[in-house]
Amino acid sequence: MDIQNTQSQMRKGVLEFCILSIIRQGEVYPSDLVERMKSANLHILEGTLYPLLTRLKNAGLLTYRWVESNSGPPRKYFVMTEKGLTFYGELERTWQELADAVHALTQPQADQSSEETQPQP
C-alpha cells in the first residue's frame, strides 16, 4: 500500500468540497483560490484546478464572468449558481456526517457533547 497514494486520495476526496466552499463566499479568480487553499495548507496544482472548475461549470454548479485585466488576457472569475448552492449544501451535510463518524471512530473516548463544532477547512 502506497502511503502517498492514500494521502493524496484522502485529500482529493474533499478537494471539491473545499473549492466550492471558497467560491460560495464570493466571486473568485482561480489563482487566488489556489493561494487561499495554500494558506490553509491544502496544496493544489493549477493544472488540476482548471479541469475541475470547467467540469463544475459544465455541470451547472458554477458560472463565470470575464473581467478585464491590465496584466494579460481577461480573467475568468467564478461564481456559484443556485444549483451549486444546493449541491454544496448536500456536500456540507455529508461532510458533517463523515467528520462526526471519523471523529467518533478515531477518538472513541472523547466527549460526545462537542460534536457540533467541527473544523472547517
Next chain:
Amino acid sequence: MIPIEESAYDMLKQYVESLRRFFANEEGRDEIINDIEGRIAELFGESLKKGSTCITDEEVNKIIESMGRPEDFEGEEGKVHSQLGGDDKQEQGSSAYESAGAPPRGRLFRDESDKILGGVCGGLANYLRVDPTIVRLVFALISFGAGTGILLYILLWVILPSKSLQHTSSTKRLYRNPEEKVIAGVASGIASYFNIAVWIPRLIFAFPLVIGIITSIFKSAFWFDVDPFPGIVFGSFGGTLFVVYAVLWAVIPEAKSASEKLEMRGEKVDLNTIKNTIQEDLEGFKTRAEKWGGEFKDKAQQFGQEFGQTVGQKGQQFGSEAGSAIKRGGSRIGRAIGILFKAFFLFIAGIIAFALLVALLAMIVAGVGVFPLKNFFLEGFWQSFLAWSTLLLFLGVPVVAFITWVIRRIMGVKSGNRYLGFTFGGLWFIGLVCGGLLAASIARDFDARARDKQDYTIVQPASGKLIVNVPDAKVKVYGRWFKMDGILNISDDSLFLNNVRLRIVKSNDSLFHISSYKYSNGADEVSALHNVKEINYGINQQDSLIYLDRGFSLLRGTKFRNQSVTVNLQVPVGKRIVIKEAVSRRLNSFHISTGRNDWDFDEDWNNDYGWSSDVEYIMTVGGLERVNKNDTIENNDDGENSAVEKYKKSKEELQKEYDKKQKEAEDLKKELDKPVDSTKYHYQKTVSYSQAPHAPKAPEAARAIAAEEVSASSEASRIIFMQMVL
C-alpha cells in the same frame, strides 16, 4: 507580444501539448487548455512587468511546476473524475498491458495510443520507426488489391499484444496541413513532408485537369464536340489522381496541434535514418533470436496445455476489443464516409464549375468562330458593339476570373483584395446587360414573317414517274458546324442555309406541279418580304429526275432572319414518285408527316410514319401507297414501322397480306413437320413463333383498321410531308 526564448517556447509548446494529450478525452478540453494558457500568459505578463526582458527556460519551468505536469495529476484526476460521477473515458480495456511500463525496444506491439482500428499499423510503424500513415497506406493498398490486407490485419490484431507505445517525436510525420489548403491540405502536407514548394504537389494533382481543360478547349474549338468531361474527369490519369487524393485525405491525419505541426515540418526523413534504424534492428535481432529460441522452447511446452485456454481468452479479449473498436471504428468510418461525401460533393461541384468554365471557353471560341457569321445576324453599329461586349464581359470575365482564382490558389496567394471581386462582378454584370439588350434587339428583327410563292415549270415525265433527288452540295461540308437549325456552312461572303423541307400532296389535276414557298422573318412586313425575295432556291429537272438544291445562300448584306423554304410537290392520282435514298442520307432526320390540306404547314410537321427511300409510291385517291407490297416485308423490318404501315393499308390489301401470311404459316408448319437437324430446328422454331401469331389476329385487325380507314379517307385526301433538314 511576449518575448520568449526559443528553447523556452519549445518547452512551453511541449507542455501545452502534453496537457492537451492528457485532457484528450475531456469534454471541455479546449476550454481547459485556453484557461491554462491564459493563466500562463498572465504569469508571463507579471514577470515582464517585474523587469525581465525575455521569458527564459527557468521561468517557464517555474510556471510549469506551479501548474503541475500531467504526470503530477495523473492519479488524482481519475479519482476526482469518478467522484464527480463522470464517465471515465480513458481506455481501460488493456490496462494490464499498459501498466507493464515502457516497452522493450524491438518487440512488436499493437499501439494502444495511436490507433484507428486495433493499433496494428501504429505498432508496426513504431516498430519499423516509420510514419504510421505510410504503413496504413500500404495496408489500405493491399486490402484493396487482394483483400489479404484485411486478413493479415485481423491476424496481427489477434496475435499481437497491445501496449501504449511512446512516440519519439523526432521523426517526421505526414499530416494534412490545415493552414494552407485548397481542398483538404493534402498537397501542402506533402509539400512540407518533402520540403518542397507547395505548388509542386498541387500542380501534380491539378496537372491532368489542366491538360484536360486545354485539350477540351482545343477539341471543342476544332470539332465542336463539347463533351470533354468523361475524358478528363473519368479518364485514367486524372481519375486515379482524384482517387489518390481522396484516399490521402481519408488516411492522413490533419495537423491540428502545434506539436503535430512541428512533426509535420520536423526532421527530414532520409535514407540514412532508415538505414540506421534497420541496422540497429538487425544487430538486436541476433540476441533477440537467441532469447526467443529459449523462450520458444518453454513456450512450446506451455503452449500445449494453455492453447485451449489462451485461445478462449484471446477470443474473449479480441471480442471485447473488437466491440470497442467497432464503436470507435464506427465513428472513424462515419468520418471517412463524411470525408468521402465531402470529396464527392467537391467533386461534383468541381465538375459543375469545370463544366461551366469549359462551356464558357467553348462559347468564346465559338463566338470567335461565329465572327464571320455575325454580319449575317447583326445590323448596325450598336448590335455589333453589344455583341462584342457580351462576348468579352459576360463570357470572358468569368473565365479570366476563374483562371485568376486557380492560379492564386495554386500559388497560395491569400487575397485580401475585394476590389478584384467587385471589378469582375461589375464587368460581368455589364456583360449581362449587354447580352440582354442584344437579345432584345435581335428579337425585334424577327418580329414579322412573310411568305412568297414561286412556281417552277416542269416537263411531265413520260413514264408517269418522278424521281426526287438531292445532289451533292456545292459547298463542301467539313465537320459539324453549328447545329443551329439549318445553317450548313458559312464563308466570309455567304451563308449557306439548308432550311428546306419537302412536302408531297395530291395534285388537283393530272399533272405534276412543283412550287416553293419561301419564308423569312424581319423587323416589319416590308423588310421580311425583302428578305424573302433574297432567297434564291433552285430546282432542276432531267427527264424524270428532279434535283432539289440542298440549300440556299444568303449573300453578304443579307441578314439571317430564319429564312426557310418548303418545296411543294403535287403528284396526280395514278402517278408514281420515288424519293431517292440520297435525300434521306444527307438529312439529319427524314420525316414524312400527315397533315390537313391547309397551308399551315409551317408548324404542322407531326406524326411521321414509315417512309422508305428508293421505293416507288403511287398516288391514290386515298393518298400515297406503295406500289410493290413485297417491299414492305423486305424493307420494313422494324415493328413500329410495319404497324404504322398496316394502318395505312386498305381492307383488300390487308386481306391479301392475310392470305399470304396464312400461306407462309402453312408452309412453315409443313416444314416444321419435316425431320430436321437440331440447329435448323431451332431456327425454324423461332421463325414459326414469330409468324404464327399473326395469322389468327389478322382478320380482326383488318376489320378494325378498315373501319377507321373509311372515316379517315373520307375526311380529306391524305397529304404526305417529307421534311428535309439537311
